[in-house]
Structure formats: C-alpha cells, structure tokens
Amino acid sequence: MDLRKYAAELIGTFWLTFMGCGSAVIAAAFPEVGIGLLGVALTFGLSVVTMAYAIGHISGCHLNPAVTLGLTAGGRFPAAQVVPYIIAQVIGAIAAAALLYVIASGAAGFDVAKGFASNGYGEHSPGHYNLTVSFITEVTMTAMFLFVIMGSTHGKAPAGFAPLAIGLALVMIHLVSIPVTNTSVNPARSTGPALFVGGWALEQLWLFWVAPLIGGVIGGVVYRGLSSEPEGVVAGKK
Numbered sequence: 001m002d003l004r005k006y007a008a009e010l011i012g013t014f015w016l017t018f019m020g021c022g023s024a025v026i027a028a029a030f031p032e033v034g035i036g037l038l039g040v041a042l043t044f045g046l047s048v049v050t051m052a053y054a055i056g057h058i059s060g061c062h063l064n065p066a067v068t069l070g071l072t073a074g075g076r077f078p079a080a081q082v083v084p085y086i087i088a089q090v091i092g093a094i095a096a097a098a099l100l101y102v103i104a105s106g107a108a109g110f111d112v113a114k115g116f117a118s119n120g121y122g123e124h125s126p127g128h129y130n131l132t133v134s135f136i137t138e139v140t141m142t143a144m145f146l147f148v149i150m151g152s153t154h155g156k157a158p159a160g161f162a163p164l165a166i167g168l169a170l171v172m173i174h175l176v177s178i179p180v181t182n183t184s185v186n187p188a189r190s191t192g193p194a195l196f197v198g199g200w201a202l203e204q205l206w207l208f209w210v211a212p213l214i215g216g217v218i219g220g221v222v223y224r225g226l227s228s229e230p231e232g233v234v235a236g237k238k
Helices: 003-027 036-059 065-073 079-104 131-152 162-181 187-197 199-203 207-226
Strands: none
Touching (some): 003 036, 003 079, 003 187, 036 162, 065 131, 065 187, 065 207, 131 162
C-alpha cells in the first residue's frame, strides 16, 4: 500500500474543492469585483490543471470518485485501489468544506442555508431544472469528462498537454451546467458542502453520487471500446 498516493489524492481533492467552491461562496458575487459564473468555472478548471502537474506523477490526480471508477471501467486503474482512493478524496473534500466554512463565516451576513456551493435540482437548482434533466446533465457531463481524460492521457496523445485538456474540459462543463445543478460531476466535491448545509443538500446528494458514477463508467467504457492503441496514464502518472 502506497500511502503517498492516498495522501496526494486527499490534498488534491482538498485543493479542487476549496478553490472551486470557495470561488463560488466567497468571490462569485463579491460587490463590484465578483468573478461570476465564468470565474467560478475557470477556478474549477485551473485547480485541476495545477494539481495535475503537482501530483499527477504521484497518484494520477483523479480528485474525483467518478474519475477513479471510470478509469477502472476503462482499464486504466486497478479495482483494488478504488475504495482507498475514494475515501481519500471524500476526506479531502470534507476538510476543504470545513476550512471554507470557517473562512466564509467570518463575513457579516454569511448564511450557510443559502447553499454554500451545494449541488441541487428542482427548487435548489440555480435555474430550477427538474430531477430528470439534472440527472441526464450530470451523467452526460461526467461521461464526456472521462472521455477527454482517457483520450488526452492516451499513450499516443501529445505528451505534457493532458492537464490542460482536462482542465479546459472541466471549465466548459461548468459553463454549461452551473445553471442546471451548480455542477457536480464529482461526488466528493458535492459531499463536502452538503454536510455543512444539511437538510435538502443531504437529501439530494444521492443524485450527485449516482449520476457522476454512472457517467464515469460510461465514458471509460466507451473510450476503451473505441481505442485499441497502447494506453497511457492519467495526468503524467508512470
């Protein structure tokens, strides 16, 4: 058991959750200089790019249970390591949400009930999209995310550019799906904030586990079926 891999996944998922959700909670609508939807989308994408270069060679930089499961379905990752990776990712996301709560609660008028970057559907969807549409969106976005990951880390893909392709894919995913579900495509990222919001966020959390995991498996299997070339590794892992 290589604990370095699990520690890297914990730290990396902490970074993604803290920076991505932090940009939404603290900076998205900050008076006069708010970064808005585009800024939040870029922050999520950049968090993956930076960590891919930082820990890709240690753990593969999954940062996401759906990615871990999808890579396993795609033949890129051993099944025996799926559960430890997911545990590390969820712990990292919860730690990030805890720190974000401490920081955000220092502002006058902070109210965790306003959402705290949680994902939701129906009345808790930013655009009030229903459960069915939200489920379809999360499955589709996660499947395509895995497709990009599998392709950009393929043995014959241009070397060194996988983190950029993966990060940009996540930016695009957020640009389209923030209005629908506040964008999950990552069960760990969804779990952290939901634990602090409680109530509706925990009640709806099932969708943001089930849909991304299904999407991840679909993306991994579809790419594996299309590609017969020698396979590469995730974000520089060797």
